[in-house]
């Protein structure tokens with residue numbers, strides 16, 4: 338029943354082998370499902386139910402050492418359909434967020450992603466601030482963002498034009514595809530943007546239609562979506578774990594649970610890419626360390642006052658920047674606490690050895 342898929346179609350790149358002497362392609366597989374304590378990995382030999390080795394569990398310094406969907410892992414097959422995961426072999430362009438309820442801990446969402454489809458629904462979900470947030474997250478990870486405005490069947494053409502105008506005024510030249518998973522509008526455009534062996538992930542709140550879009554891309558009902566009460570547009574939360582699927586026509590899709598709270602864990606220049614038009618102005622501020630919040634001679638504030646920069650974009654820029662700074666300082670604090678503790682342990686040992 339299982340269809341064999343080549344490693345290349347799963348996104349394998351030969352340079353992954355460079356780091357590993359004495360191993361070949363068969364020793365690696367891609368994580369396609371993540372469950373509690375268990376994974377499903379796949380390569381061209383098939384798919385395997387996999388667990389991490391005790392060694393990996395023991396040596397892992399934090400959660401980021403554990404595999405996530407999209408990772409290439411080094412495996413050892415030990416049964417027809419079972420495997421052990423020795424280590425994460427290749428992870429780049431990973432989406433991460435601040436772990437819920439845990440200050441300064443990063444949680445990986447998925448990895449080795451080329452493009453993110455950032456899905457918003459035209460009705461109750463539409464939110465430009467959130468779009469900028471996702472965009473920043475993507476730029477930060479080196480992932481190309483493509484915006485999907487879904488459920489266009491629910492609004493008039495005029496209303497849609499208004500929204501597109503609003504988006505283009507805020508986000509400038511971004512990629513935008515308007516779709517309906519119900520009427521299939523825009524689905525062929527979405528299909529042709531998807532390339533063989535490239536990995537796409539779906540981001541967006543619960544109920545915006547991520548699973549429905551994936552279904553439509555597959556042309557058949559293979560992921561179950563919660564169709565509740567015909568006539569309502571409120572989605573039921575259905576996606577419980579992340580998984581990766583290869584389209585028959587090529588291209589790899591990663592479904593994601595609704596990511597309602599996306600904390601900024603930015604450590605790269607995502608923010609300055611999203612708001613390049615703001616940061617470019619900073620050169621003209623009177624003070625080189627201008628925070629663009631209250632300073633006299635601030636070129637950014639002036640541009641906001643002259644309506645050259647949308648007020649909401651400016652406010653969101655400051656908000657995301659504050660969040661990022663807060664995250665960075667809690668990370669620094671945690672590191673310091675860790676170091677202090679290590680020093681204390683050392684001191685105690687030294688005292689004992691006297």
Ligand SMILES: Nc1nc2c(ncn2[C@@H]2O[C@H](COP(=O)(O)OP(=O)(O)OP(=O)(O)O)[C@@H](O)[C@H]2O)c(=O)[nH]1
Nearest residue numbers: 488517518543544545546547548549572574575576
């Ligand atoms: N009218 C309309 N309804 C849609 C469209 N796309 C999805 N829906 C409906 O919206 C609801 C939620 O869709 P899902 O595909 O489950 O949403 P999701 O984003 O995967 O949600 P989670 O799995 O919770 O993250 C379902 O009832 C779908 O039938 C669309 O283009 N138009």
Ligand SMILES: [Zn+2]
Nearest residue numbers: 622627629635
């Ligand atoms: Zn300034």
